[in-house]
Amino acid sequence: MHRAPGLSVRIKLTLSYAGFLMLAGVLLLAVVWVFLLRYVPDGAIMARGFVPNRSDLLRAFAPRAAAALVFLLLFGLLGGWVLAGRMLAPLTRITEATRMATNGSLSHRIRLEGDQDEFRELADAFDTMLARLEAHVAEQRRFAANASHELRTPLAISQTLLDVARSDPAKNPGELVERLHAVNARAIDLTEALLMLSRADQRSFAREVVDLSLLVEEATETLLPLAEKRGVTVETSGDITPAIGSQALLLQVTTNLVHNAIVHNLPGRGTVWVTTGVHAGAAVLTVENTGDRLPPHLVWALTEPFQRGTERIRGDHAGVGLGLAIVKSITQAHDGHLTITPRPAGGLRIDVRLPGPRPRRAW
Template sequence: MSVRLKLTLSYAGFLMLAGVLLFAAVWVFLLRYVPERALITGTTTNGVFPIRFNLLRVFAPRAAAVLAFLLVFGLVGGWILAGRMLAPLTRITDATRLASNGSLSHRIRLPGRKDEFRELADAFDTMLARIEAHLAEQQRFAANASHELRTPLAVSKALLDVARTDPTHDAGEVIDRLHAVNTRAIDLTEALLLLSRADQRSFTREPVDLSLLAEEATETLLPLAEKRGVTIDTSGDITPTIGSQALLLQLTMNLVQNAIVHNLPEQGIVWVNTSVSPKTVVLTVENTGEKLTPQLVSTLTEPFQRAERIHADHAGVGLGLAIVKTITQAHDGTLTLTPRSAGGIRITVELPAMSPHADR
């Protein structure tokens, strides 16, 4: 039985029950409260007689006729009302079928006042919009990843072809270039695997102190900063949170490394700060550098987005901030990128603070 038929039978059954109860109440009222003399109809050859027993014979057929009318009225009216009530559900079902067939651009846009069906339709439209945006992002990411992986493979093939056709070519130079290309391909593959792992949230959560991770990242990257003439200033408070220590360390390393690499040619500065509030912990990495526009900054977390500020001698694989964004989202946090008026960028990662009783 369909839902519409069930609702129709429910309406009709309820109407019939109400009618029976009403007639039963009328009958009880007549038998209990109407005086005996009010039920005297006349005289016969045998004299005056009560017709209380005749009342049932008169009342019952008319009550049955009314109940039959109520049954037909309930079935027809219930069918119409059920159809009107379930019409929004039909639109939602049609949209679901379209989505299951791959049409994610369709939206229900249910009109009318806000009720349970309207809330369901709006939630479904929101879900479709997110799925469509996520799918488009995944397709764009797959296309970019294929292009990025194809480049080192094409370069390796070209180097091997040169070495094969020109035996007099310096083999050491070919080997060095092949090593560099292969290293870049490995770095890109590892970055893709890390991005996938963070996106799927397939990690164990444990207590983590962001301030300790910030210290570890700055100590590890200090030789790179000294090589580039960049000063790192670290400060802040103990910032306890819950998450993957390995992923959050990778997040911090990416931020500090980007701040070092994308800095002034000389006398650059990187500020690393941690702070805590009742509900969140904050990691802020700020650096000097070229002036950036808000439009450019808004694209830096896209995969393989290097922009014009990336130096050729340390181009990376174009996934640094994309990995930071994914790790932040996997930890239910927020990532904010803001260009500094004096040049450079300020990147803020805000994560939920660890509850004082979380480790108990």
């Protein structure tokens, strides 16, 4: 936005200091003048010598008063300039840091010294914002690099299959079509997952009261064929659990958690427990499963995009590595909290805590 140039804040503060000092000086001289007038007669009196009247007093007082006001003006301008500079020095550092951040340098910090005051609070808040912004930009760069790699993989496979088919016209086209269909389906799943993740990050959704227990029933019913195919038992329990959010996004959270619990499990003898409930005014969705033992450092990395546990799993329903990343993003978009804990016997326990509806006030 283009704006006309104006006086700097330092000049404005200097003029304010000088003007206030001049006003105080004028008021002080006025009080002195009124005080003197009380003891000086209006006319000249000759009694045992000369006694000055008000005219003589004015001629003697006015030049000295003017000189005092000039001194106060100069002193106010000089002192105000110095004081304003010292007061605005922290603001200058904050402005320089802002310009550096605008130019792309997010690693710079103000680290303002001194006691806690308004400028210190502003500088600390700005440093915190820069730290979060730097971490967010780094995360976005990693995500963009990983997404590019993941999107390039199916395209490269398709290109290889087409090159092989072109060099060998006698090759069975049915097998080629089948493999291209699988690669294309994977690329579509990845694109839809990226769109879902972007939608959750933007928080562009309407909020309503959603029963998590109903979402659990819908998700488990949808994934029941997959569980039966892998020999995994899914057990659900819980009461009505109202939460505030988007039904479509929260269904995606439930589906992703149950899907991951089924896929990353003990084949042929695994179990998944899904429970819902209200605890301390919050709606809680818990998904537990049996499986391999996972170290804590690996558990915390599972919510990063394109992480698939101990290896990059391939095969049916392997996913695209965005399941828990989407769960984390949607949970944060709903002002919720995601907790992942390794089970001592193997597998994971994942808790999603979401805000519940506010209780109605009794009138």
